[in-house]
Amino acid sequence: MLIRDRLATGKPSISFEFFPPKSDEAAALLERTIAELSELKPSFVSVTYGAGGSTREKTLEVVSRIRQHTGIEAMAHLTCTGATREEIGGVVERLVAAGVTNILALRGDPPKGEATFTAVAGGFRYANELVSFIRERLGAGYSLGGAAYPEKHVECASPALDMENLKRKVDTGVDFLITQLFFDNRFYWAFCERARKAGIAVPIVPGIMPITNAARIERFGATLPAQLAVELEKRREDPQAVQQLGIAHATGQCMDLLRGGAPGIHFITMNRSTATKDIFAELRVAGLAG
Numbered sequence: 001m002l003i004r005d006r007l008a009t010g011k012p013s014i015s016f017e018f019f020p021p022k023s024d025e026a027a028a029l030l031e032r033t034i035a036e037l038s039e040l041k042p043s044f045v046s047v048t049y050g051a052g053g054s055t056r057e058k059t060l061e062v063v064s065r066i067r068q069h070t071g072i073e074a075m076a077h078l079t080c081t082g083a084t085r086e087e088i089g090g091v092v093e094r095l096v097a098a099g100v101t102n103i104l105a106l107r108g109d110p111p112k113g114e115a116t117f118t119a120v121a122g123g124f125r126y127a128n129e130l131v132s133f134i135r136e137r138l139g140a141g142y143s144l145g146g147a148a149y150p151e152k153h154v155e156c157a158s159p160a161l162d163m164e165n166l167k168r169k170v171d172t173g174v175d176f177l178i179t180q181l182f183f184d185n186r187f188y189w190a191f192c193e194r195a196r197k198a199g200i201a202v203p204i205v206p207g208i209m210p211i212t213n214a215a216r217i218e219r220f221g222a223t224l225p226a227q228l229a230v231e232l233e234k235r236r237e238d239p240q241a242v243q244q245l246g247i248a249h250a251t252g253q254c255m256d257l258l259r260g261g262a263p264g265i266h267f268i269t270m271n272r273s274t275a276t277k278d279i280f281a282e283l284r285v286a287g288l289a290g
Contacts, residue, residue, distance in 0.1 A: 001073045002143040003102045004175035006043050007203040013043040013264030014280065014289050015205075018271055020047060020058030029271055030062070036273040038070045040280050041290065043264065046104055046178075049077040056091060064098045075145065076100050079108025080130050084122035092134060104145040104178065105131045117155075128169040135173035146174040148195070148204055150187035151223060163198050176202050178266050181209040183249065184225045185256050206257050209268035210275035211246025213239070247275050251282045258288045 007013055016037050021027040037045075047062045059076055066074040076095055078088070095103065107127040110117045119125040124133065131144055146169050149162060156162040170177070177200075182188055188206050195204060211217045214236045217224075224232065228249055235241035254265050265283075267276045283289035 001044075001101075002175075003044055003073070003075060003145065004143040004203075006073075007176055007205070007263050011290075012258050012262075012288065013205065013266075014040070014283075015043050015264065015266045016045045016276065017207075017266060017268045018045060018047050018062065020062050021271070022058075026271070033269065033271050033273045034066060034070065037269070037276060038072060040277070042072060044073040044075055044102065046075040046077060046266070049079045049106070049108065060091070060094055060098065063095070063100055067099060073102065074100065075102035075104055077104045077106060078130070078134075079106045080119065080124040080127065081108035081110070081117070082120060082123075084120060085124065085133065086122070088124070088130070088133065089137065092137060096138070101141070102143045102145070103134060104147070105134055105174070106147055126165070126169075128165070128172045131169055131174055132172040143175045144173055145176050145178055146170065148177040148179045148191070150179050150182045150191040154221060159194070163194055166195070167198050167200055170200050170202055174202060176263075177204045179204065179207045180222070181207045181220060181268055182222050183211075183228060183253070184223055185253055185260075187223070188257065188262070189260065203263040205264050205266050206253075206262050207266045207268055208250055208253055208257075209270070210243075210250035210279060212243045212270070212272070212275055214242050217246075243275065247278050250275070251279045254279060254283055255286060255288060258283070 018030060021030045045066060047059050049056065049059050063074045063076045066072055078091060105127055107117065124130045127146060131146065134144060148166060152159045152162040179188065192204055214232055231245055232242065235245055257265065269276050280289055
């Protein structure tokens with residue numbers, strides 16, 4: 001199934017993001033999470049690609065296993081980081097051989113320990129170059145996604161320039177966009193309005209990550225609404241209270257987004273199922289999820 005076709009049905013899409021495990025314990029946790037969330041029958045799931053391509057083999061392994069053993073459509077993330085054009089071409093060929101028909105094409109973060117992104121010799125500098133490369137190789141029979149940043153990309157000088165870059169990326173062959181996480185829906189709605197005015201017509205799926213850890217969430221750099229920040233600070237030393245607050249806030253976000261016409265929700269799960277399952281249950285009760 002091509003994700004662009006699923007989004008074109010008009011029925012809200014509910015999807016999950018996982019990351020490749022780095023230990024046997026983490027692998028066992030991911031297996032349990034996939035099994036539990038598979039019961040919710042998501043539209044698709046995605047598997048991230050580590051900084052510098054550090055999880056390349058694991059990403060391929062997890063994507064293949066999900067498709068083969070759960071029957072759920074799995075999308076592979078693919079980045080430009082630390083790889084030449086030829087190496088990326090090889091990864092694309094392996095994805096095709098594994099039956100993967102959906103790819104999220106990203107520039108990627110700098111390798112660990114480096115502050116800025118630098119393309120390797122013979123590699124790609126920007127996501128639009130990667131999108132163009134994949135589209136030329138695979139043609140229209142594959143669905144390509146891209147990233148969008150409601151609060152602008154951290155390295156971009158202005159929202160206007162960020163939107164120009166996004167338009168260029170979409171024009172090279174992106175079928176849909178998934179946003180970076182945000183906690184204030186006003187950023188998403190304003191971003192969508194600016195994107196439509198810029199001529200970007202593809203679906204823009206909001207990325208939502210329930211807060212389950214106060215310290216972790218601050219590292220992402222997304223703006224917290226003032227009242228949420230106050231309530232989070234009150235609960236900082238109580239992990240269970242933090243999670244309850246995070247689930248309640250994310251549930252409210254998702255309801256507002258779906259009722260407002262967002263094409264779906266892409267949950268950033270951090271390889272854990274509890275928060276996502278709780279939110280999904282509330283969406284189902286509200287008639288916003290199948």
